[in-house]
Structures are given as structure tokens and as C-alpha cells.
Amino acid sequence: MSDAMRLRLVFSLLMSFVMSLLMSAWVTWLNIGLHPDFMLRWRHAFLAAWPVAFTVVILCAPTVQGLSRKLIGKLIDK
Template sequence: MISKKYAQPLFMILMSLGMSVIMSGVVVAVNTGISDGFFFRWGYSLMFAYPIALIAAFTLAPLIRPLVNKIASKE
């Protein structure tokens, strides 16, 4: 098991990976169709999408967390 202090970064790494897999797959399927070479195109797209999603997650989280804390009720 990993330390609890790494839970948030690990969450952002895995969440951005999952979202990148789904979004790149959908965008590739919509733009080029599911035909020969789909998985190659999907992998190629994912190779660029994941680092961008990861950087966005780590950059935006500190900016968005206070906004969510203001919006969310204190129940």
C-alpha cells in the first residue's frame, strides 16, 4: 500500500488517464470511424492527450478546489 499523502496525486493521475482513454477513443471514432487501424490511431491520439490531461489536472486542481469549496454546502 502507498501512503495516504499520495492519494490525491494518484487520483489525479488515474482520473486523467481514464478520461484521456475515453475522450481520445471517442474523438478518433467520431472523426475517422472504427475501421482498420482504429486502435493505432487511438493509441497515437492517447499518446498526446494523456500528458496534456495530466498537466491540466495538476494545474487546474488548486484553482478549482477553492471554487468548489465555496459552492458546496458545509453539511
């Protein structure tokens, strides 16, 4: 496996972990507040979200990166 691919996988793993952790906590809190079983529900939401988030990051990151380059290029050209 190339260094670039290894970097992409590690980045995707860490980014999806952080985003899933924070977003599942936020949405769980919005839905139920600080309910007595908040941690249990948050854990369930996180474990359901992380594999999906990882897949989305792996599949969409190259497209988003390319779009970002185009947008920044247009901003720099102005």
C-alpha cells in the same frame, strides 16, 4: 512526501488516465468512425493526450476544488 501530496499525485494520474482514454477514443471515433486502423490512431491520440491531461489536472485541480467548495457552499446556504 506527505500523504496528501501522494494522494493528489495518484488521483491526478488515475483521473487523467481515465479521461484521456475515454475522450481520445470518443474523439477518434467521431473523426474516423470504426476505421480499420482505429486502434492505432486511438493509441496515438491517447499517448499524446495523457501527459497533457495529467499536467492540467495537477495544475487546475486545486482551483477547481476551491471553486466547487464555493459553489456548494452557496447552494447549501440557500
